[in-house]
Amino acid sequence: MALHNSLNADSKPILAPVISLARGVEAPDTLRLTTALQITIDLEQLLRIFSETVQETISHQGLTYRNDEQHYVVAVGHTGRHHCSYRLNLLGTELGEVAMSRNKRFSEQDLAQIEYLLCALVYPLRNALHYREALNAAHRDPLTGIGNRAALEQNLARETALAHRHKKPLSLIVIDIDLFKQVNDRHGHTVGDAVLRSVAHVINEQLREDDLLFRYGGEEFVILTSGTPQQGAALLAERIRTAVAATPCICNGKEIEVTISLGVATLDDENGTVLFDRADHALYQAKKQGRNCVVLAEQVNSPPAQ
Numbered sequence: 001m002a003l004h005n006s007l008n009a010d011s012k013p014i015l016a017p018v019i020s021l022a023r024g025v026e027a028p029d030t031l032r033l034t035t036a037l038q039i040t041i042d043l044e045q046l047l048r049i050f051s052e053t054v055q056e057t058i059s060h061q062g063l064t065y066r067n068d069e070q071h072y073v074v075a076v077g078h079t080g081r082h083h084c085s086y087r088l089n090l091l092g093t094e095l096g097e098v099a100m101s102r103n104k105r106f107s108e109q110d111l112a113q114i115e116y117l118l119c120a121l122v123y124p125l126r127n128a129l130h131y132r133e134a135l136n137a138a139h140r141d142p143l144t145g146i147g148n149r150a151a152l153e154q155n156l157a158r159e160t161a162l163a164h165r166h167k168k169p170l171s172l173i174v175i176d177i178d179l180f181k182q183v184n185d186r187h188g189h190t191v192g193d194a195v196l197r198s199v200a201h202v203i204n205e206q207l208r209e210d211d212l213l214f215r216y217g218g219e220e221f222v223i224l225t226s227g228t229p230q231q232g233a234a235l236l237a238e239r240i241r242t243a244v245a246a247t248p249c250i251c252n253g254k255e256i257e258v259t260i261s262l263g264v265a266t267l268d269d270e271n272g273t274v275l276f277d278r279a280d281h282a283l284y285q286a287k288k289q290g291r292n293c294v295v296l297a298e299q300v301n302s303p304p305a306q
Contacts, residue, residue, distance in 0.1 A: 067096030144200035171233030180219035194251035261286040265297035
C-alpha cells in the first residue's frame with residue numbers, strides 16, 4: 001500500500017512495507033483518526049486533520065504532501081531537521097508522497113507506527129484527490145485546457161476582494177480573435193478549434209506564473225493579472241497582440257494568420273462585474289478602431305477632461 005523512506009539526518013535511507021508492525025511495537029489506536037478523516041474530502045483540510053490527530057501518537061513539527069503528477073503541494077506546520085517520507089499507492093494507483101519532520105530523530109518504532117497510521121489516510125486521500133480532479137474538470141475548458149467561464153467568475157470575485165483588502169492593483173484584459181467567424185466559414189470548425197488552441201497557447205506563453213487565463217466563451221479570452229497597474233497591463237496586452245500576430249496557426253497543412261483585439265481595465269472603486277464591463281467596452285472600441293489593437297478603459301474616478 002505504501003513505502004517509507006526514512007531520512008533521519010544521521011542515517012541511511014531505509015525502505016519498509018507499511019502493513020505489518022515489528023514485534024513488540026504496539027499498534028496505535030486508529031479509530032479516532034479514521035473517524036476524524038471522514039468529515040471532509042477537501043485535500044488541505046484532510047491533511048491538516050491527519051497531522052493534528054497523529055500528533056497525539058507521533059510528535060512532529062510539520063507534514064508535507066506532494067503529488068507531482070497533479071502538481072499539488074500541501075504543507076502543514078514547519079520543517080524540522082529529521083524527516084521521513086512515504087510514497088502512497090493504492091491498488092496500483094500512485095497517490096503521492098507524505099513527509100513528516102521534526103528536530104528529534106525518528107526511531108524505528110516511530111516509523112512503524114507512522115506507517116500503520118498512514119493506512120487510515122490512504123482511502124480518504126484517494127477520495128479527496130478524486131474530488132479535486134472533479135472540481136478542476138468543472139472549471140476547465142475542454143478544448144484549450146485553460147479556465148472556463150465558471151472559473152473566471154470564481155477567481156474574479158476572489159481577486160477583486162483581495163485587491164481591495166490589500167490595496168493592490170488588479171487589471172483585467174479581454175481578448176477577442178478578429179474575424180473568427182470567417183475562419184470557421186472558410187476553413188471549417190476543425191481548423192477553427194485549432195486556432196483557438198493556438199491562440200490560447202501563445203497567450204499563455206506571455207503570462208507570468210501568477211497571471212490567470214480563461215476562455216470566456218466562443219473566441220473570447222480573459223486575463224486576470226494581479227499586482228499589475230494599468231501601464232503594466234497595457235504593455236502585457238501589446239506583447240500578447242504582437243505575439244499572436246507573429247504566430248500563424250498551422251493545421252492540416254494550412255497556415256492561418258490570426259490577429260486579436262484587446263480591451264484593458266484596471267480596478268478602481270468597483271466590483272468585478274463593473275471591471276469586466278469596462279474592459280469589454282474597451283474591447284468594443286478596439287474593434288471599432290479597426291481591430292488588431294489595444295484600447296485602455298478610462299478609470300472610473302478619472303478627472304474630467306479640461
